[in-house]
Amino acid sequence: MGRPADPARRERTLARATDYVLAHGLAGLSLRPLAAALDTSPRMLLYDFGSKQELVAAVLAEARRRGAVRLAEHLPAETGSVQERLRGIWAWMSADDRAPFVRLFFEVHAEGLVHPEAYPDQGEAITDWFSTLNATFHDIATGPDDTVTPTLIMAVVRGLLFDLTTTADRHRTDQALDRFAELLGQ
Amino acid sequence: MGRPADPARRERTLARATDYVLAHGLAGLSLRPLAAALDTSPRMLLYDFGSKQELVAAVLAEARRRGAVRLAEHLPAETGSVQERLRGIWAWMSADDRAPFVRLFFEVHAEGLVHPEAYPDQGEAITDWFSTLNATFHDIATGPDDTVTPTLIMAVVRGLLFDLTTTADRHRTDQALDRFAELLGQ
DNA sequence: GAATATATGGTACGACTGTTTCAACAACGA
DNA sequence: TCGTTGTTGAAACAGTCGTACCATATATTC
Numbered sequence: 176m177g178r179p180a181d182p183a184r185r186e187r188t189l190a191r192a193t194d195y196v197l198a199h200g201l202a203g204l205s206l207r208p209l210a211a212a213l214d215t216s217p218r219m220l221l222y223d224f225g226s227k228q229e230l231v232a233a234v235l236a237e238a239r240r241r242g243a244v245r246l247a248e249h250l251p252a253e254t255g256s257v258q259e260r261l262r263g264i265w266a267w268m269s270a271d272d273r274a275p276f277v278r279l280f281f282e283v284h285a286e287g288l289v290h291p292e293a294y295p296d297q298g299e300a301i302t303d304w305f306s307t308l309n310a311t312f313h314d315i316a317t318g319p320d321d322t323v324t325p326t327l328i329m330a331v332v333r334g335l336l337f338d339l340t341t342t343a344d345r346h347r348t349d350q351a352l353d354r355f356a357e358l359l360g361q
Numbered sequence: 362m363g364r365p366a367d368p369a370r371r372e373r374t375l376a377r378a379t380d381y382v383l384a385h386g387l388a389g390l391s392l393r394p395l396a397a398a399l400d401t402s403p404r405m406l407l408y409d410f411g412s413k414q415e416l417v418a419a420v421l422a423e424a425r426r427r428g429a430v431r432l433a434e435h436l437p438a439e440t441g442s443v444q445e446r447l448r449g450i451w452a453w454m455s456a457d458d459r460a461p462f463v464r465l466f467f468e469v470h471a472e473g474l475v476h477p478e479a480y481p482d483q484g485e486a487i488t489d490w491f492s493t494l495n496a497t498f499h500d501i502a503t504g505p506d507d508t509v510t511p512t513l514i515m516a517v518v519r520g521l522l523f524d525l526t527t528t529a530d531r532h533r534t535d536q537a538l539d540r541f542a543e544l545l546g547q
Numbered sequence: 548g549a550a551t552a553t554a555t556g557g558t559a560c561g562a563c564t565g566t567t568t569c570a571a572c573a574a575c576g577a
Numbered sequence: 578t579c580g581t582t583g584t585t586g587a588a589a590c591a592g593t594c595g596t597a598c599c600a601t602a603t604a605t606t607c
Contacts (some may be wrong), residue, residue, distance in 0.1 A: 177552020178552050207595095264406075284523065285471035324606095326521075334523070338487055408585080
């Protein structure tokens with residue numbers, strides 16, 4: 176008996192908190208401004224999530240979930256030559272509307288370098304790509320368990336994303352990816 | 362007249378503060394713990410540097426200076442095939458004793474993504490490599506002003522550094538660089 | 548109505564932050 | 578010794594932080 180619980184509230188808050196973090200970043204995140212932007216209170220944030228740490232963990236999980244959904248919507252459509260597939264992945268990952276995800280991704284990585292113990296499953300963000308990329312580029316992989324090809328491809332993509340987010344030089348980074356695509360397609 | 366100034370004190374403090382930041386990172390930097398570790402006081406840090414922001418700027422400049430010195434000591438010795446030169450650069454940048462620099466580098470990049478206005482000259486950290494790398498890899502560059510080849514090479518290095526600092530998988534990242542070196546050397 | 552469980556608002560605590568203020572001390576030239 | 582300039586300590590200021598505490602409001606069953 177008693178008043179029924181409202182789990183939807185936590186979900187709504189989580190969704191809006193994820194929007195907020197994607198827009199404002201992780202580093203300076205603070206409960207009071209966050210609560211104000213979400214039309215709630217620090218009191219309720221802690222009531223729903225227990226602590227700031229757990230809230231951040233929930234937000235990062237939600238952000239990963241959203242990214243995975245977008246990836247699933249995109250990657251299966253990839254066909255054509257190695258160059259076309261590679262350009263497709265780059266176009267998708269470097270698209271302007273993915274910039275908040277990319278920024279959060281780099282932010283979490285940097286934070287994990289300083290506090291490795293707080294982000295124990297960060298290696299998965301790297302290795303999760305192996306199977307997907309191996310399927311997409313099976314024709315140039317050395318075998319079904321090839322990890323080197325996906326490692327190199329993602330290194331190029333991440334390295335160029337690093338460059339692009341710093342210099343905003345779209346033309347030069349696009350050209351560099353084309354050069355790599357040529358090399359990879361023999 | 363009066364007591365003579367002691368500019369050496371600021372230099373000593375700057376050197377030790379740079380050590381501290383390289384060891385502990387930029388994100389959680391705070392004057393009181395820093396001062397305690399440096400056997401000085403927040404009062405003196407502000408006396409010497411004016412504000413925390415200026416202190417951080419001085420520390421980052423000093424860290425860049427140290428990195429440039431090490432680079433100058435290393436790169437001129439690069440000869441041999443494209444593969445050998447590329448492996449040399451990778452070996453140098455991914456060496457364990459450079460990890461603090463790499464970490465700080467990623468940290469500053471992430472911070473710059475959230476507060477672009479506070480790090481106005483960050484693009485130079487990317488473009489500064491062009492002339493040096495063009496000299497080192499002149500035989501595969503498309504011309505004296507080729508920016509695409511250095512962009513791709515540094516993207517691979519940074520992307521693999523990203524991977525290596527996250528997964529600590531030295532073998533796989535080394536192999537990926539070798540694969541790239543093969544592709545680049547025809 | 549009472550009882551009960553969830554949901555909130557308000558407030559304050561203790562610990563931190565960068566910075567300022569005030570006072571004192573130290574080393575020099577005159 | 579005195580004035581002057583550089584150096585330094587102690588303390589306080591004004592703010593923010595995550596969080597805990599206490600009361601109250603709300604929605605439900607009995």
